Every structure is written in C-alpha cells, then in structure tokens.
Amino acid sequence: MHALHRKTRWQVAWMVLPAILTLLFFSLYPLLYSLALSLSDSQLARPFRAFVAFKNYSDAIADSLFRSSIELTFIYAFGVTLIETAIGFGLALLLNQESGASRFARTLGLLPFITPPVAIAAIWRLIYDPSSGLLNHYLVGSGILEQNVAFLGVPGLALASIMLVDIWQWTPFVFLLSLAVLAGLPHEPYEAAAVDGANPWQQFVHITLPLCLPGVLIIAILRLIGAMKVFDLVFMLTFGGPGSSTQVSSFYIYKVAFQQFKTGYASAMTIILIVVLTILVTLLIGLYRRAQQRFGP
C-alpha cells in the first residue's frame, strides 16, 4: 500500500502473531510429530518405543483395508460431489429469477447445513431401518419394493445410503453458493447475444455455462475436500460395516489409532493420506486456474 513506519510494521507483526503461533503449534508441530511417529513403533500410551524406519509405510501400502479405505473415500467424495454439484447448480439455474419460490428455497436451504451430522445420521438410521424404517414402510407399501431391504446392512448399498445422507445435507449448500455465482454474472454478453438473435438455449450453452465454470469448480472443490473428511456419518450409520464395506480412511485411521492404539502405524497412514489429498487438491486448483484464465472475467 505504502511505505510502513517501523512502529506500524511492529503493530502489523502483532496482528499475525496469534495466527503464526496457531500454525506452529497445530499445523507444523503435528506434521513433524506425525512424521516422527510414523517412523517409530508407537502406542497411544507409549510413543516412540523403537525406530522402525519405513516399516509402517510398507505395512500401510500392503494393507488391503487401508487401500480399500482410500478407494471408498474417493468413490464417496467424487460421487457426492458430482451429484450435489449437478443438482445444486441445476436448481440454482431454475430458481435464479427472484420469485417467491426462490426466496423460499433459499431459506429452506439453510436447514440441512446447520443440522448436526450426528443428529441427522441418527434419524436416517431409523429411516433406513430394515424392520420399522420409513423408507421400507412406504416403498413396500406402495409396491416399489417387494420386501424390506436392509439399506445399511448390504455391502455396496450401505455406502450409497450414507452418500444419500451427505447429499441431503450438502446439496442445499451447493445451491446457495451456485445462486451467488449466477448473481455475479455480467449483463453485457447477454445483451450482445440478444442483439445477435441467440436463443435462450444458445445463450445458456455459450454464455452462462462457460462464465459459471470457474465458480462452480470452486464449489465442487470445496465439497470434495469436505466429503473427503467424512467420519461422523459413517460412525453413526454403519460403524464401517457391513464388513469393511463403508470403512473410509478417516474412520479406519480412527479405529487403528484410538481403538487399537497403534499410533505409529496410524500416523504413517495419515501422512500417506495427506500426500494423496495435497496432490489431488493441487491438481484441481490447477484445473480451476485454467478454467478461470479461459472463461473468467
């Protein structure tokens, strides 16, 4: 902005000091500590029993449960992100005009986002219940299903059922953010297109979609990062089961660290997870930058 006086510079340094301390204690230190733990034979109560070099890492890579947990996390995160972005953005396009319907939808859209996942998972568990659940009651009652289904008890189906709860919780959030993207679109290209005689469909494909792409990508990336963290829904709905068919990475690491107390091994898995996620997010942000250069304002 302008040259800072020495006194001013000190004041500004004080402004960022709490943030820097927080980062040192809760970001840098945890990372270094995890790295150290991951190279050791460690238990929760007795860390650093022996130095084992990369044994934890080779064990993790050979651990089929860990590999499948990463796979499940990716299926889950990409699945819900695609569906939530498609529905949320689609709804925003439909309800973009200021109308009673859109105002109503906006208010409603806040509810799922502020509902504690643990509380909502509890009621979805009853909705999915094989003997007295709401879903079976109405699907069997209307003849869509022939007999009761254990939505959370069948491998494959269980993960999809958890994903539906995620979709319930986050689609309205995507919808709200998509409305903001649409509200930020410039008017000029539409006026020019109207002069050129472009029909609404052409306007949508050639103006709206490209202009929205960067904003929608950011929303999708936010959702993807959030979905990669899934833990509470799994904890409440299936506890990783049946078998290990819904055991996502966060849940598996939690079990290894805090139920089997193998913190050294769990730390190696967290380091691998953080590397995988950092690569993924870096790639996606690169994609976003390219979209912005091409279509952005």
Next chain:
Amino acid sequence: MTEHTLRPTVYQRLKLSAQLVRTSMHVVRWAIVGLLLAFTLIPLIFMLTTSLKSPIEIRVSGNLFPTEGIFWVNWERAFRNVPLPSYLLNSLIVGIVSTIMTLLVALPASYAFVRFRTGGRFLPSWILGTYIAPPIVISIPVFMLMRTAGLIDRPFGLALAHMVANLPVATWMLMDFIRTVPAEIEEAAQIDGASPWGVLVRIVAPLILPGLVATAIICLILSWNEFLFALVLTYSIRSQTFPIGISEFQGEHGLQFGEISAAALTGILPMYILAMFFQRYLIHGLTRGGIK
C-alpha cells in the same frame, strides 16, 4: 393481403405461447421446490413425529405420523437417561469460547494479509491449505499435545481444537469481507494518525460487521456440530458435547430411536432459532465468502 391478416394472429399465438411457457415454468419451479421441500423436511418431520410416538409403535411401524396418539415418554426418558443439559451447556461453552478465539486470531491476521500483504502469499495459503487436511490427520499429535498440556477432557482444550479447525474458514470469509472496504477510507484515517490496530478496531470492524456476524455464526455452528475432535479429546460429562451425547444413546441403551430423536431435536433447535434470527447475514456471508 393474406400476409397482412396473418401477421397479427402469428404474433398473438407467439404471445400466448410465451405466456404459456412462463406459466408452466412457474408451475415447474414450484413443483421442484415442493420436491426439494419434501426431501429436506421429511427427515426432520420424521424426527419430530418419532419423538412423539409410543416406543412400541416406533419398533413396529415406519409410518411418518403417529397412529396411536402422542406420547411424551421419549422426551422424559431422553432427559432422564442421559445428562442432556450438561452436554448442551458444554457445547455452548466450547462454541462460544472457540468462536471468540477464532475471530481474535483470524480478524487481525486477515486484515494484515489484505492490507499489508504480510507473509506474502505463503502465510494466507498455509492457513487456507490447512483446510485440506481431514481432522483425523492432526488428531493424534493434537491428542498428545493436549495431554501434555493437561487439556484432555477440558472444554478449553476442545475449544482450542475447534479454533484450529475453523481458522481457515474464518480467514477465507474475513479476507473477502475486508477486501470490500475501500482502502481510501482507511488511508484517510491513517493520515489522521490512527495506528493499524486503531483503523481495524474503529473503522474496518464496524464496516464489515455483518460479515463478522456471519463468520461468528458459522464458526459457532461448525463447533456445535463437530464430532471427531470431541470424540477424541473428551471422555466425561465434564466436557463432552452434544454430538457425543447423541452417540451415547446408541451405545448404552441399544437403539432407542424415540429418545435419540427427542435429544437430537433439543440440540438442533437452538441452532435453527439462531439461524432464523440471522438468516440474512448467514446467506450473505456464505455466498460472499464462499465464492470470491
């Protein structure tokens, strides 16, 4: 001649069909909102009706509404079997303390990042980058750190963890709000001899007050809903929060869905009321901070 007489009718037909399209779009729009409404509200309504059903009916029927009359027994048991008020009080303490701490750390830092480019691109990127890591990743070292500091099973320890978790969200939102303040206003104050802190407290903070409120409410909600740190860092009624209370129902009493529903509603309601009061701020804050 025919052309002349035809023109108005074509025009009228077009006008009529445009009107038809507009009306049908209106209907389609409300139909979609209706579906959305049903999908969003049915789980919440089911939660309410389940809490009012008799425990026997809950076990045998998945009907949305109670058919055997309304019972309050689930509500009584929910409060009797589990120390619900303590969980809620802990949630409130942790939520408020962590929100205040988050703002105290994030607001000055965001201001310095935006106006003085402190730390260049590196420091803000680092803070925002921490959002990528799932909480489980830092839960082991943070557990060890808290144990060393004697903060396991203390509301303050959990609040500290929530501050760390919410810092990137708050920083992102606040940086965006601060960018909307014209630099000229601040420069004028600086010429008058105000220090950076003075400008932040007396000029910038009041100007972005709606954004500040939105950020605070979102931090409060995120803390109120947070589960993993609460699970790892607390183990007794001294500091366990509401989400842990809900999961306790499953552990100790089998699957008492009526009680869980009553308890869940008790914890959801304060947040809904809060969101209702600050709805405008919330939508504004979410949509501004989320996109730019």
